[in-house]
Amino acid sequence: MVELGELEKRHEDFATRQVRVVVISNDDRETASATQSDFPHLVVVADVEQSLAKAVAVIHAGAGRNWKDTNAPTTFLVDGTGYVRWIFRPGRFTERLSPDELLAATDATWPAK
Amino acid sequence: MDNSRTAIASPLAPPRHWPFFFLGFLFIILGPALYFIRLRLHHTETPWYMPALTSIGVLFAIVSVWQRRGFLRPVGLLLFVLVCGLQWFYMVVHAKTPSYTGPAQSGSKVPAFATSLSNGEAFTDRDLENGQRTVLLFFRGRW
Numbered sequence: 001m002v003e004l005g006e007l008e009k010r011h012e013d014f015a016t017r018q019v020r021v022v023v024i025s026n027d028d029r030e031t032a033s034a035t036q037s038d039f040p041h042l043v044v045v046a047d048v049e050q051s052l053a054k055a056v057a058v059i060h061a062g063a064g065r066n067w068k069d070t071n072a073p074t075t076f077l078v079d080g081t082g083y084v085r086w087i088f089r090p091g092r093f094t095e096r097l098s099p100d101e102l103l104a105a106t107d108a109t110w111p112a113k
Numbered sequence: 114m115d116n117s118r119t120a121i122a123s124p125l126a127p128p129r130h131w132p133f134f135f136l137g138f139l140f141i142i143l144g145p146a147l148y149f150i151r152l153r154l155h156h157t158e159t160p161w162y163m164p165a166l167t168s169i170g171v172l173f174a175i176v177s178v179w180q181r182r183g184f185l186r187p188v189g190l191l192l193f194v195l196v197c198g199l200q201w202f203y204m205v206v207h208a209k210t211p212s213y214t215g216p217a218q219s220g221s222k223v224p225a226f227a228t229s230l231s232n233g234e235a236f237t238d239r240d241l242e243n244g245q246r247t248v249l250l251f252f253r254g255r256w
Binding site: 006023071078095101 | 155210217221242245250253254
């Protein structure tokens with residue numbers, strides 16, 4: 001949860017840019033609620049049935065706990081009309097984007113006027 | 114009193130060796146320790162140093178077994194090789210993520226979906242069309 005903690009700490013930087021951070025896993029509702037409590041400035045989605053993950057095809061088959069399917073770590077920047085503007089998928093799931101890298105991507109995608 | 118005998122090393126005493134096995138063990142635990150510390154410092158890069166350090170540890174253990182065989186050292190070496198193999202397998206094969214080839218490519222609309230927020234409220238593709246810029250971040254879950 002290092003990744004979410006780091007994003008939570010930088011929530012003001014995202015708010016300044018008028019960007020909300022929505023985080024999605026297939027954790028059950030109870031676990032997702034705990035995550036929401038821990039990171040109140042992020043929007044936590046409890047994608048239990050992986051409806052969203054299936055729609056955008058980010059399921060990593062057999063890579064989860066007990067060899068179950070889980071989400072391949074993937075980040076999308078979506079504009080206010082529902083169009084994807086930027087995608088990041090690390091080469092390995094041990095790798096994460098830092099908040100600075102994500103903020104740099106938002107600045108490059110949506111330069112300040 | 115004759116002290117001259119104490120100055121002469123016994124020919125039966127085993128030859129002194131560098132503690133290669135212990136050194137190998139240190140290298141093997143150094144990788145996970147470093148990973149833990151770097152995580153605490155919020156560094157989330159791929160920890161290639163972990164299997165690399167373990168491999169160095171295995172080399173030290175091989176030197177140790179070469180110098181002095183016995184029973185325990187070869188068994189320890191086997192364990193080290195197993196740990197090393199598992200770490201390389203994890204890093205090279207298991208942790209690898211496939212390239213993204215899904216429909217939500219840059220410039221495409223996010224496909225229709227319906228899921229829910231942690232509080233049970235609905236969250237659909239329409240919520241991405243309300244004028245608000247959004248980072249959608251998929252993570253592997255809380256485990």
